[in-house]
Amino acid sequence: MTLSVFILGIIGMMAQVAFLREILTTFRAGELTIGAALFFWLLWTSVGSGILGRLVSRLDNPYKWFHSILPWYGICGYLGVSIIGSVPFLARLTPGELIPYDLQCIAVALAFLPFNILGGFLFTLGVKALEREDSPSAGKAYTLEASGAALAGAVASLILVSLTTNNVIALTGPAIGIITAFLRRFTHKISRYIYLLILPAAFLVVIMWWNESASRYYYRGQTLLCEKETKYGRLRVTKRREQITFYSGASTLFSAPDPETSEYLVHIPMLASEEPKSVLVLGGGPGGLIDEVLKYESVERVACVELDPALFELADLYLEEAWKYDPRVETFFIDGRAFLENTESKFDVIIMNMPAPLSGVTNRYYTGEFFSLVSSRLTERGIFGFSLTGSENYIPEDLALFLASIRHTLRSAFPSVTVLPGLECRFAAGKSPGLVDSLGWEYLAAKRKELGIETSYVRDYFLRFTMAPERMNFLTENLDAVQSPSINSDTKPTGYFSRTIVQGNLDASRIIHFISAIANPGILIVLIITVITITAFFALLPGKGALTRKVIATVMSTGLTEISLEVLAIMAYQSIFGFLYGRIALLTGSYMAGLAAGAL
DSSP states (O other), X not given: OHHHHHHHHHHHHHHHHHHHHHHHHHHOOOHHHHHHHHHHHHHHHHHHHHTGGGGGGGOSOHHHHHHHHHHHHHHHHHHHHHHHHTHHHHTTOOTTOOOOHHHHHHHHHHHHHHHHHHHXXXXXXXXXXXXXXXXXXXXXXXXXXXXXHHHHHHHIIIIIHHHSOHHHHHHHHHHHHHHHHHHHHOOSOGGGSTHHHHHHHHHHHHHHHHHHHHHHXXXXXXXXXXXXXXXXXXXXXXXXXXXXXXXXXXXXXXXXXXXXHHXXXXXXXXXXXXXXXXXXXXXXXXXXXXXXXXXXXXXXXXXXXXXXXXXXXXXXXXXXXXXXXXXXXXXXXXXXXXXXXXXXXXXXEEEEOOOOSOSHHHHTTSSHHHHHHHXXXXXXXXXXXXXXXXXXXXXXXHHHHHHHXXXXXXXXXXXXXXXXXXXXXXXXXXXXXXXSTTOXXXXXXXXXXXXXXXXXXXXXXXXXXXTOXXXXXXXXXXXXXXXXXXXXXXXXXXXXXXXXXXXXXXXXOHHHHHHHHHOSHHHHHHHHHHHHHHHHHHHHOOSTTHHHHXXXXXXXXXXXXXXXXXXXXXXXXXXXXXXXXXXXXXXXXXXXXXXXXXXX
């Protein structure tokens, strides 16, 4: 039974790793969704141990029940991972569409429900079975389960993440559960326990078939050219007519050809620069940005930084781009911030093509710390450019707050900043005063003609419309109207928060509406004081059961602290190191190792 409870922890951690990785890749999840996932994980586990656990005292053979249920525990874990991955299919979403926050939380709650209720029940069965072996049962069971989870986290992080897919990691739980249960119950009467092997295996095959069908649906109307899972995410390449699209999980990285996006990202900062010789491209290089940069004869060096080398491998297979054979281009497979921190090179232009700050991973590219780092790697007349979602004719209050925060943060590191209006707001920043403040379409159009740069969208008639004085003034007035915009930083990610509010309002999310309503320092302080007061009153109330109430209050406070710090640790890790997909097993495994040591 000691080994069986240890294996219970292994199955639980393998499922948790697969759950969280699937959430990250399917939901484009930030810490909000991860926090919700951990909430439901513990809630349903408490239901399983606190409610179903009451049945344990009525069972005459907990050992038998434990090993009969164990295979279904692993299968429920795989079923939950399949539910998460099938949400786009179940909700009939289109490729690249962001899953609404309310739907994310509902899906997480339903996916975790059977698995964690069974897990809580199995833990109480394990305690009861160990009790019959005349050993200290509760502490031993907790130590064993946490130790198994810690070992699984280490194996998943150090071995499985690099060698196999998330689907295979999810399948290890049911496989271990089925084999363990069958071997524990195996006797010379093999027919008596064959159901422990055949029934769970058959159910598993059905889930795998359904999961595969749901995965194919998501890319309906397109041809799935390739799917590759790496430690950084799940890459997919699809084709529809002449357009090839690259996805990382549910996020659209880029489509090719997409000249409008590439031209505006590249040519605004390049034309604003006097004579760019050294250019840095952070993200999205294979999508057409590098070819646009190389149209400038003055360019002597292009450094392209991308985290995942597999993206370039797939681009080599499916995209025909001239830059592949150009000796001026250097590629670096490293986190963008890490590259800037470690390089001594200076660049005339830095172009960034990163997703919106909807998680700690992406927010770190829009903070004051990052903008200061970019500024330090520019030459004295250097230009920095990127884009974020905007609006053509109406800028709602939440979007204005977000854009004003990013502009204010950019101004903290650059003396010259301008924002161009449109469905995509183009930000340009100059290291020296006056470089981009009065940037006009006439100057850009004239310089393009002077240099002989061939473009389809960045040309006089489009630029005249985009940079029309009334449009520029409209955007500026809306951003200036925001009172005291905050600076987005690594430790106070207001840009991440405000962009989440924008997305939640677009989805009509009730959860985000509630969060935005209470996200006021005064309200939060009142809530905290109220919770502390009620807890203290409950714990210190004299009379019958006083000791029990004190213990309950203490244990609940400890649990609240633990889970809060775990979510904060995950967010801090993303802010500093930049990717979580390949390291979530290491973080959760380390957490369980600490709990195992404490329990021991």
